[in-house]
Amino acid sequence: MRRCYTIPRCMRASSYDLEREFGALMGDVAREIEVSRRRRVFCNRNLRMDQIELIGFDMDYTLALYHQPRLEQLSIDLTLQKMIANRGYPEEVRALHYDPHLAIRGLVVDRKLGNIFKMDRHCHVGRVYHGKRRLSKAERIEHYRNQRIRLHLPRYVWIDTLFALPEAAMYMTLVDHFDATGRQVDYDQLFQDIRDSIDEAHRDDTLKSIIKRDVGAYIEDDPKLAETLHKLRSAGKRLFVLTNSLYDYTDAVMSYLLDGKRHAYPSWRNYFDYIITGGMKPRFFAERVPFEEVDLATGEVIAGRPVTRLLRGHAYCGGNIYDFEDMTGVRGERVLYVGDHIYGDILRLKKAHVWRTAMVVQELDAEIEVSERLDQQLKDLELLDRRRRNLNAEIDYESAYLKSLTRLSEECAAAGRDELRRRVDEARAHSRVMLDKLRARLRMIVEEVDALEESIDRAYNPHWGAVFREGNENSRFGEQVSDYADLYTSRVSNFLYYSPLRYFRAPRQKMPHEV
Template sequence: MRENSLFDAIPPEKLIFVNRNLRLSSIKMIGFDMDYTLAIYRYPDFEILALNKTIDRLIQKGYPESIFKREYGQEYVMRGLVIDKVNGNVLKLDKYNFVHRAMHGKRHLSYEERYANYRNKKLDLSSDDFLWMDTLFSLPEVSIIIDAIDNIDRQGLSRSIRYYELINDVRRSIDEIHQDGTLKSIVLQDIQRYIEFDPNLPITLHRFKSNGKKLFLLTNSYWDYTNAVMSYLLNNRLPEYPGWTNYFDIIIVGAGKPEFFNSNNNFFTVNTRTGQIKPLQTTISAFIKGVVYQGGNILDFERLSAIKGENILYIGDHIYGDILSSKKSTLWRTCMIIPELENEIRITKENIGVIKRLNKMEMQRIILERELNKLRYNLKYGMSNGIKRQFEMKKGRFNRTLQMVERKKLEMAARYNRYWGSLLKENNELSKFGAQVEDYACVYTSRVSNFMNVSPEEYLVSPPKLLPHELEIDEMAERG
């Protein structure tokens, strides 16, 4: 029997994946974001709604309806893409900010175009010229931008509608419909259509609490929306918890992340009947269970909760607002929720044979290239001795192998996404998004309820990280 046979029955898409060792027994308090963490929005229903409401807002701002498409182009979108606002291009980068794929409208940029625009240039993704699509809420934004730029070019409108202003207006419009209640009011009218109910979520939270861990909610959504969504997810699901607020020791709405992690914003208390807020009394020395808070900052949070640093695990979906900011500002441990992981793992499982053969072909290509370079060196420095014919044969074999490997790589990548490939990988490197997950998330998984598959006392251990020389030795050992 294999040593890990206890876990063989757990589907890979339900596992917790570990970047840095995490001893759950040392975690005293666990925090949760709400949107796309506890509340998973149904795909693509929510995205279609957001797309249409954003287009309505853009038309109100004076944009011609002819440049927009009311169909959500889900094959063109992916989290982790970067928008070049100056040139109107959508980019996929690897961990080193190398642009591997790019589209202008619905047209792929050629290697020569990518080289001319982005090679030998340092891309400053923090500048206003770039927009990183790092949240699931940004997916409709990508679809709108790709369709609009494609139609602007086709209709000859690029002089009257500048890419830069259009892209900024798309971002402003999608922010507006999230903030002014346009989207949320429709979601609440038919909440089952737009938000999944996960029957294992209440049980997962109960297991944490039964193990003595405190739970807190830290969401940017305000009270009315939070209350409606959380009531749908948790009210009357377990007899021990008649209302959703009973699951949580601390509830903070309107947190204003990422500012929560690096500001001195004050806490307020929320009147849950009227929605009105009032400043938290400075004499308060601890959070009171059952009271709903708004705003605040991490320093006051740790003081009032009397728990800090690595004794806190925070679970969220937003690489910047939830994960990166909390890691840079605190010693909190982090878990990133990646709903797309379920589909990524499914495709990998279905194509595992292809992937293994491709990896083997890649190793053959590397070996052939080494042998070819050695022959080239001997020819260059006069040590020919009849090896020219050998060189030409090896060169032909190498070129055929290289072409086959590149073709198979593209075919395999297209099974994840026709235009962008895998969410977390790009060629043999991590994608920009994948690198952020590796750098800032201690652990990651597809949904909160996957914690049902581990003990609340579990020691989550990361797999060995091998350096290139160790991988080379390992490969040599396998070849005998």
């Protein structure tokens, strides 16, 4: 099929390398089977890119991917500094080791008991830690299986962004430390102090001012991002930025990522038709906050100037989806929004509106790498699971058979049928032997499954296993990605490997009775 592209007016410059541009535009689009799994865009719900007119992007953890360990250490250092200086925590907590592997996305903090747990898609609590100690099955059942967990209550906090991982890692470490030293601590207040301190570091610009001074130390330079955005524009798509970050920080990060990367785009602003900072998502999708224009020179809001239309080359603050659709003239399923926050970018948008959604899950790179490396072990685990199910079925049958023989033997004794009873008892003895053998085989397989599951889990994360799985089920986070993100991938530049007119098709899903 012939591909047609429109070259934007901003690209029609004599200095532009037209030969190179033509080669890039007319180059063959890779087929999905040729795209490595780590670079693929995965589809939960069919989406036709040829029907998408407007594509929006969040910035943090979407267009801009952070060097996560470095950013987490900075967040922890600043949080501890404020906890010690402003909330009376002892200096000793600064010297503790805060292991980044203690937290992944999709965990839930129980502020009342000082626990952190992971749930599957049915909201079943799979594993729980108090500090760094994993709770036993009996403790888990006692705390979380006798009543429904209502996650909307203030007692629980959902760790659903990469920005929130330091909170969970610090909470586990400090709970463990204070318990070990015998210091009385209010677990609820401890978490509140951690959250307030890290929020303060964001709010007073302490964190972002450090990042702005050395953006390259904290932000990944994706060499394919500019080419990806250019390819989408060349296919006639309009692009916009919608981020909660304010303009000064957005300008610093986006300048680092895009300025000077292509001749046709002198500034990062040239890639986008609309720029919205300080968007206050998810309020942007629910309330009618007015748009305000931003002074590009100062980064400050221009007071007293009502915004009645969105102009290319300008930047805005606040706003709402209703006015945005009115001013752009594009509505509903003609808009694709790409973000990283399962709640603020994806879930709230999807529940209230019909924009299409794509989620950037930065951890997907590492998860796929582990899955590929453990491919044979994962296949072995699946085979052992099938054998376990078959053995359970055989044991159930043999147990029912033995019960029937036992009842028949009692009836023979009551009726005085000694010869028949002798034959029934021989069959009972044989059935018991068979049942013992089946149970022994099952114990061996269960031990093998448990050991293999533990080994596989530790390869993903030594405490929590895979982000998208909990036991045999999708994790709650994984299920939300499946339910609310039409597409998901590890980075925006993965769209470069697909036609801008691509028809993304979701795989056929089977119910258990269809397998």
